[in-house]
Amino acid sequence: MRSTAIRLLLASSIFACFSAFALAAKPPAEPPLLTRALLFAQPEVRSPLLSPNGKFISAVKPLNGIANYFVAPLDRPSDWRPVTHYKDRDVNPTDVSDSLMYYWSDDSRYLVFLRDHNGDEKFHVNRVDVATGDVVDLTPGDGVRAFICQRPASYLGCEPGSKDGKILAGIYGSDPRFYDLYWIDLATGKRTLALKNDKFVVMLADNDYEARIGAEINDKGEAIYTRNKGGEWTFYRQYGVEGPHNRAISFDPTNTKLRMFSAEDRNTQALVEFDLNTKKITTLAQDPQVDLMSEVVEPHTGKVQAYVRYWTRPEMVAIDPAIKGDLDFLQKSVDGALTILSRSSDDRVWLVKFMLSDAPETVYRYDRPVKKLTKLFTLTPQLEGLPLTKMNPVVTKSSDGFDLIGYVSLPLDADPNQDGHPLHPVPMVTLIHGGPSDERAQFGFAPLLQWLNNRGYGVFYMNFRGSPGFGKKFLNAQQGEWGGAMNRDVDEQVEHLIADKVADPKEIAVLGGSYGGFATLTAITQRPDLYKCAIDVVGPANLETFIKSKPPEWSLESLAANLGDPRTPEGLAKLRDRSPINHVDRVKGPILIVQGANDRRVPQVESDSMVAALKAHGVPVTYLLYPDEGHGLLRQANNNSSFAIWEMFLAKCLGGRAQPIGDALDGSSVVVPVGAEYIEGLPEALAAHKAAEAAKPISPLAKFAGTYALLGADTVVSLRDGTLFIQVPGQDAGAMKDMGGGKFAVTGSQAVVTFAMKGDTVTGLTLLSDGKTYPAERK
Numbered sequence: 001m002r003s004t005a006i007r008l009l010l011a012s013s014i015f016a017c018f019s020a021f022a023l024a025a026k027p028p029a030e031p032p033l034l035t036r037a038l039l040f041a042q043p044e045v046r047s048p049l050l051s052p053n054g055k056f057i058s059a060v061k062p063l064n065g066i067a068n069y070f071v072a073p074l075d076r077p078s079d080w081r082p083v084t085h086y087k088d089r090d091v092n093p094t095d096v097s098d099s100l101m102y103y104w105s106d107d108s109r110y111l112v113f114l115r116d117h118n119g120d121e122k123f124h125v126n127r128v129d130v131a132t133g134d135v136v137d138l139t140p141g142d143g144v145r146a147f148i149c150q151r152p153a154s155y156l157g158c159e160p161g162s163k164d165g166k167i168l169a170g171i172y173g174s175d176p177r178f179y180d181l182y183w184i185d186l187a188t189g190k191r192t193l194a195l196k197n198d199k200f201v202v203m204l205a206d207n208d209y210e211a212r213i214g215a216e217i218n219d220k221g222e223a224i225y226t227r228n229k230g231g232e233w234t235f236y237r238q239y240g241v242e243g244p245h246n247r248a249i250s251f252d253p254t255n256t257k258l259r260m261f262s263a264e265d266r267n268t269q270a271l272v273e274f275d276l277n278t279k280k281i282t283t284l285a286q287d288p289q290v291d292l293m294s295e296v297v298e299p300h301t302g303k304v305q306a307y308v309r310y311w312t313r314p315e316m317v318a319i320d321p322a323i324k325g326d327l328d329f330l331q332k333s334v335d336g337a338l339t340i341l342s343r344s345s346d347d348r349v350w351l352v353k354f355m356l357s358d359a360p361e362t363v364y365r366y367d368r369p370v371k372k373l374t375k376l377f378t379l380t381p382q383l384e385g386l387p388l389t390k391m392n393p394v395v396t397k398s399s400d401g402f403d404l405i406g407y408v409s410l411p412l413d414a415d416p417n418q419d420g421h422p423l424h425p426v427p428m429v430t431l432i433h434g435g436p437s438d439e440r441a442q443f444g445f446a447p448l449l450q451w452l453n454n455r456g457y458g459v460f461y462m463n464f465r466g467s468p469g470f471g472k473k474f475l476n477a478q479q480g481e482w483g484g485a486m487n488r489d490v491d492e493q494v495e496h497l498i499a500d501k502v503a504d505p506k507e508i509a510v511l512g513g514s515y516g517g518f519a520t521l522t523a524i525t526q527r528p529d530l531y532k533c534a535i536d537v538v539g540p541a542n543l544e545t546f547i548k549s550k551p552p553e554w555s556l557e558s559l560a561a562n563l564g565d566p567r568t569p570e571g572l573a574k575l576r577d578r579s580p581i582n583h584v585d586r587v588k589g590p591i592l593i594v595q596g597a598n599d600r601r602v603p604q605v606e607s608d609s610m611v612a613a614l615k616a617h618g619v620p621v622t623y624l625l626y627p628d629e630g631h632g633l634l635r636q637a638n639n640n641s642s643f644a645i646w647e648m649f650l651a652k653c654l655g656g657r658a659q660p661i662g663d664a665l666d667g668s669s670v671v672v673p674v675g676a677e678y679i680e681g682l683p684e685a686l687a688a689h690k691a692a693e694a695a696k697p698i699s700p701l702a703k704f705a706g707t708y709a710l711l712g713a714d715t716v717v718s719l720r721d722g723t724l725f726i727q728v729p730g731q732d733a734g735a736m737k738d739m740g741g742g743k744f745a746v747t748g749s750q751a752v753v754t755f756a757m758k759g760d761t762v763t764g765l766t767l768l769s770d771g772k773t774y775p776a777e778r779k
Contacts, residue, residue, distance in 0.1 A: 028413040028423075031387045031454060033657055036643055036664065038386075039451045042067065042636055043379045047093035047100065048363055050074070050351040051108040052299075054344030056130070057351065057376070058104065058111055060093045065636065065667075067091050069102070069111055071130045074349070074365065077376045083111065083128050084135060085747070088725050088733045090634055091115065103148065105167070106345070110186050112138075112148060112167060117733070119630020120598040123147060125169050127186050137749075138184045138191070139171055142713070142728070146171040149181065149205065168194060168209045176552040177201060181211060200225070201553060204248050206255040207302065212276065213248070213258070217555045226276055229255065236279065241561040242476045245269060249295050250302030259284075259304050261292055268471040269293070271307055271319070285319050291469050296323065299345050310469055312393035312405055313337060313443045326350075326368060333373050334364070337443070351376075355444055357391035357409070358418070360384060380447075387412055389453040391443055391461075392420030396496045398465070398489050402474060406462030406493050407441060408502060411453045420502070426458040427507035427654040430494055430523075430531070434514030436466040436478060436486070455647065456656035457509075460497060464489035466562075482543070482563045483522045483578030490519065491527055506532070507654045513537035513632060514602065521580035521610065524587055533589040533653035535646055538602045538631055541610035542582075543575040549603050584613045590620040590678060592649045594642055596629030611674050622649065622675030622682075629669075637667035645670075648679045665689040701738070703762050704755055710767065710776035717753075717765070726753060726767075 046060040046067070054074065061070045063082050067090035070080040084091065091113065093102045101123075102113035111130060114123040122145045125138045139146040149170040165186055170179035181195040181203065197203065200214035206229075214225045214233060221240040225233040237244075245263035252259070256276055261269040270286035285292060287309055294308035296316070305320035306327060314337045318324035330338055336354035341363070343350045350366040352373075360380040364373050378384055391407040398404055414422040429452050433439045441461045449459045463470070464486050466478025478486055497503040510531045512520040517539015524534040540546035543563050550559060564578065565571030576582055591614060595607035607623065614621040624645060626638050633639050644664030651658035661681045666689065676682045705719045716727040717736075724736040726746060734751070736744035742755040751769040755762050767774040 028416045031412045033659060034386060034451075034454050036451065036640065036647070036659055038382060039447050039454070040639065040643060041380065041382045043360075044381060045363070045377055045379050047102070048341060048351060049100075049102075049104060050342040050344060050349065051104050052106055052345040053108040054346065054349040056108065058102075058130070060091055062636075067636075069093075069113065069128060071111075077365075083130050083133050085133070085735075087723055087735050088720060089118065089628070090636065092634055101148075105165075105186055107165065112186070114147065116630070117727070118598045118628045119596050119632070119634060121145075121600050121630060125167070125184070136189050138167075138186075138189050139169065144171065145176070147179075149203075168205060170203075172553075181205075183209075201555075204258075206251045207253065208255060210255075212251075212255070217557065219557065221557060222555075226279075228276070241555070241557045242472070242479070243558070245472050245475070249304055250297055252303075253301060259295075259302065261295075261307075263291070263472045267473050271295070271304060285317075289471075291471060293469060294339075296340055298323075299343050299347055310442065312395065326366075326371070329371050330366065330373065334362075336362075357443060357445055358388040359445065361445055383447075383450075388450055389415075390418040391446075391449070392418075393443065394420065394460075394462075394493075394497075396493050398485075398492060400485070402465060402477070402489070403470070404463060404489055404493055405441070405470075406460060407443060408458060408460055408497070409449050409453055410458045410502075411456055414456075414458070422458070422502060425498075425501050425504040427456065427656060428458045428460055428494070428497065428503035428509070429650070429654075430490065430508060430510045431459055431461040432490060432510065432512030432516035432519045432523075433461070433463070433467070434512070434516045435468070436464070436515045437468055437475060440467040440469050451643070452650075455650070455658065457650065457654060458503060460494065460503070462490065462493050464493075479561045480564070480574075482518070483526075483580075487519055487522050487526060490523065491530060494530065505530075509533045509535070509650060509654055511535040511537075512539065514539060517602070518543075518580070521591075522578070524589065524591060525580045525583040526586070528586055528588040531589065533591065533649070535592045535594070535649065536607075536610075537594040537633075538596060538599055538607075540602050540606045541580050541613075542606060543579045544572065545609070546602065546606060547575065549605075551600055581610050581613050584610075584617045584619060587614065587617070587619045590622070590649070590653060592622045592624070592646065594624045594633070595626070596631060596633065597625060597627045598630040601631045615674060620675065620678045622678050623673050625671045625673060627669050627671065635668070638669060641665045641668035641670045644685075645679055645682060648681060652678075652680065661685040663688075666692065703760065704742075706762065707779045708765050708776040709779055710765075710774060714779070715767075715776060 042062045048057055048059040057072050057074055059070055060067050066086055068082050068084045068086055070082050072080045095101055110127045112127045115126055116123045125146050125148055128135045147170050149168055166183045169182050169184050171182055172179045178197050180197050183192040183194050195211050199216055201217050202215040203211040204213040206212045212227050216223045222243050223238045224236045226236045227233045246260050248258055248260040250259050258274045262272045263269045269291035271284045271292050273282045290311055292307045295304050296306035298305050305323040306316055306318045309315045309317055316327055316338055318327050334354045336356045339353045341351040341353055348368055352366050353361055353363050355361045360378050360383045362378045363376045365376050366373050389409045391409045394406045394408050396404045408420045410422050414426045433441050441463045452459050465474055466486055498505045508531055510520045510523045517536040520534050520536045521539055521541055523531050547559050547566055564574035593607050595604055597604050611621055611623045641664050644661045647658045665685050701724050702719055705717050708715045718725050725733040727733040734746040736746055739745055744753045754766045756764040764777045
């Protein structure tokens with residue numbers, strides 16, 4: 001960053017020489033207020049993929065306002081056709097870490113995808129026939145939690161694919177820590193046990209979909225086992241609680257060598273090849289500054305041809321001469337960071353994306369044999385040509401010597417050159433990422449940042465120790481530092497922006513979700529002198545209760561190392577000292593808290609208890625609770641309501657511009673148990689929302705809505721937008737098609753529901769499924 005002294009010297013020199021012109025100069029015009037509906041419009045296309053045969057593109061697009069899967073011919077990319085027709089809830093093509101959760105089968109016949117219920121993360125594996133639209137739940141049953149696992153990709157999951165019309169899925173059993181492997185026939189749904197497992201939290205499979213590597217969590221950390229084809233498991237190596245810092249990519253065609261990114265016996269993750277027979281590791285590429293990541297893999301061979309080096313911006317580096325010419329051509333053709341989204345199985349056609357921070361992302365078709373690049377579509381065309389802002393990297397040094405990477409984006413009128421050097425210090429929103437170990441702040445296009453900039457705020461989006469990508473030492477430095485040095489990294493970077501005259505020291509807010517929500521609550525309780533107000537989204541407030549309620553598959557040893565060990569007096573004292581809920585007496589500014597009721601990572605009680613503690617200490621707190629959401633908000637209507645309330649909250653705190661809440665609550669499930677009176681216009685908006693719901697015409701189908709006792713559990717029939725849905729516990733809500741006479745077909749299945757009537761009163765229902773009849777009384 002150019003020094004403040006130089007900029008001030010230049011400014012004063014110009015003023016001295018050209019004072020007459022300076023007096024006549026006008027300040028930059030304030031950009032027009034862009035509406036939330038425009039800035040947060042659903043992308044017209046999300047998560048596009050090329051079919052293996054190179055003939056089709058799949059993507060997620062809105063269907064009557066609900067995100068569904070679509071398919072279009074590659075040669076006619078505007079001819080989108082929906083292949084799913086969900087009406088109750090958006091499909092989620094990526095998880096909370098933005099990793100893909102849907103894929104093509106190798107024969108290009110099916111899309112295979114994961115779907116949970118209202119954000120509870122109990123995912124079922126589904127497939128849809130792209131020709132017929134036939135949707136089948138491949139892992140049905142109450143309480144089932146499954147995922148797609150064909151080939152090794154990481155210790156967090158597996159890379160997709162299918163073989164001989166089958167997939168390999170992981171399904172958790174009676175012990176929620178472990179999953180068994182099953183073959184599932186995509187056409188018939190028939191399921192066959194492939195491997196029983198009562199030891200490994202993660203298994204990696206080879207190209208023949210046979211498990212070859214297993215990871216066991218023990219009291220020392222993580223133990224890795226290997227297995228020859230058809231053989232027994234043998235111990236390879238024990239790692240500490242920090243883990244092996246390895247991420248598998250693919251097996252070679254012989255299934256004897258595993259390509260992976262590994263920091264084993266080094267600081268940064270290098271691209272290596274691991275021989276399962278000799279246990280020898282061969283280094284293919286490395287970088288002493290950053291972890292290598294985001295591989296480019298040749299179809300079918302699994303050969304790693306390129307990787308991404310990511311310091312402040314992504315750089316794609318070729319290691320295979322066969323692909324270098326293609327990458328050089330693509331990177332010279334279009335401005336922006338290149339991502340290869342997918343490649344046809346014959347490798348003749350690629351789907352690629354280019355990204356800038358001040359323009360929506362654009363997708364192209366690349367015909368490799370003739371090196372021809374054809375623009376297909378912009379993901380969010382509504383944003384093209386708008387006055388948008390740029391992200392500028394900022395590199396600072398922590399007080400103990402770490403390089404810290406952050407990004408500043410500033411309002412156009414405050415920074416006309418968009419170089420990160422404002423004409424005057426600006427109100428600043430400090431944005432803390434989640435994770436922390438699997439997410440990092442990175443360069444890219446973000447509607448959230450554009451919205452905040454347009455309202456008059458700078459945004460500082462930064463990394464801190466524990467963020468991935470900067471080496472093992474940096475990652476492991478989070479141990480014992482939740483609420484400690486990790487937050488100190490945030491504070492020191494903000495103080496740097498204040499010293500550099502970028503941020504107004506009296507007008508700084510802090511915002512974060514998940515781990516970032518915890519860090520946000522920590523910031524406002526530890527440094528109320530620095531942060532004026534805070535927005536916490538699904539963040540833990542009490543580390544003692546948070547660690548007790550962890551999902552069973554999470555490692556207690558790892559959590560204890562990072563947060564504090566609840567089994568020791570010293571660790572328990574640390575958990576209590578680092579918990580924001582125990583320091584609410586220090587808070588000065590207002591807080592807005594957002595929570596999903598079905599969150600299994602950060603249970604609702606975390607937010608409930610924090611809100612109660614803040615209220616007891618007289619802190620202005622507003623609580624937004626969403627009954628149909630989990631770890632974050634998925635439904636567009638819920639996001640609309642949340643952002644509208646955030647906007648009014650920040651306007652009161654930092655003094656920026658604001659679009660009134662208006663009808664932004666329409667269609668949302670938001671409940672505001674506490675603090676509506678602190679948000680301008682919110683009480684009126686809530687009253688109008690309630691009145692609008694009450695004024696809706698009563699549908700003749702409304703009499704069927706209710707709760708029914710089915711097989712000892714509550715099954716709920718609800719009416720939404722004129723359609724009845726039946727919700728059996730542990731399964732997706734199914735839309736019901738009226739067949740007349742109180743009989744309804746459940747779409748996407750062969751099930752039929754028949755309601756029992758006594759006069760005009762519904763007394764119960766009968767569910768006919770798989771040839772069996774299940775009666776249920778109305779409660």
